[in-house]
Amino acid sequence: MRILSGIQPSGALHIGNYFGMMRPAIALQAEGEALYFIADYHALTTVRDPETLRANSRRVALDFLACGLDPERATLFRHSDVPQVTELAWILSTVAPMGLLERAHSYKDKLARGMAPTVGLFNYPVLMAADILIYDSDVVPVGKDQKQHIEMTRDLAVKINETFGQVFKLPEPRINPQTQVVPGLDGQKMSKSYGNNIDIFGDEKEARKRVMSIVTDSTPIEAPKDPEGSTIVQLYSLFATKDELANMREQFKKGGTGYGDFKKELFEKLWEYFAPMRQRRQEILRDKSYIDNVLSKGAKRANEIADQVMERVRKAVGLR
Ligand code: TYM
DSSP states (O other): OEEEEEEOOSSOOBHHHIIIIIHHHHHHTTTSEEEEEEOHHHHTTTOOOHHHHHHHHHHHHHHHHHTTOOTTTEEEEEGGGOTHHHHHHHHHHTTOOHHHHHTOHHHHHHHHTTOOOOHHHHHHHHHHHHHHHTTTOSEEEOOGGGHHHHHHHHHHHHHHHHHHSSOOOOOEEEOOTTTSSOBOTTSSBOOGGGTOOOBTTOOHHHHHHHHHTOOOOOOOTTSOOOOTTOHHHHHHHHHSOHHHHHHHHHHHHHOOOOHHHHHHHHHHHHHHHTHHHHHHHHHHHHSTTHHHHHHHHHHHHHHHHHHHHHHHHHHHHTOO
């Protein structure tokens, strides 16, 4: 089984990225050949400063490694170290129906938030399909927001197979129902672009301030509170044991405890959860060449697979 996923270096990673994709991806590295990449070509659709893009890309590598990605088992590489993927994106774009891309939720959402409708933004799902298909991927661990993109990947693979014969495998999304949409401070999906994020490796004071700013209703301290749909409870469930979670839910229903105290409990758990990863991150930072070595080894392996698949594709469509 080949497992593949990507993450955009468009800013610091948050706990939605961690529980939605990084943790499941790290668990899967024991189950097959795993390839994970830093999607810098994709990030070009939003990041316009070259130094920022370079720094963010290194930071994603550092954070992913600190969270437990094992470079002895999984391949970690930069998207742009495999430029053949842009050639495949072109080939896929020649069969991609405009209507399919026009229906993309993420594109419509970005336009609704005021982003300029560039061709790159519109074509994003085609490049993402190329990212997946160029490695003959079987399984793609992602959060729910990426589900439609993987369905589009399958549609494009089918179009190519129908037109040119059997070229591509059809990949399956792997979405964990418990963590498919991690809520942010306002209860909406956590996202850097919504400004409702809690970062994995943020500063302690800032992280505490963010947790304390989770939006709640105005139920008074002494009154019972509804744990269903509470963002505090939802986030707490990511870090707490079953008993701890049951206890918080009880305290909610009983009344007598204010939201502020629940938020403090959530912050303590969250901070403690990432403590070993913060330590590992410091260790990695001490070895100046570690990240470069991991990325160059990763690029080599990713290129081997991509070259093989591209030979098959070029032959099938008549470019060789
Ligand atoms: P990106 O960089 O926005 O997010 C990386 C991963 O984190 C997941 N995620 C979440 N999961 C649950 N709750 C949340 N609040 C949350 N926020 C983010 C995302 O679902 C994603 O899995 N297009 C992709 C990157 C990409 C890719 C690929 C992924 C490019 N090519 C090929 C898989 C395969 C993206 O923008 O993810």
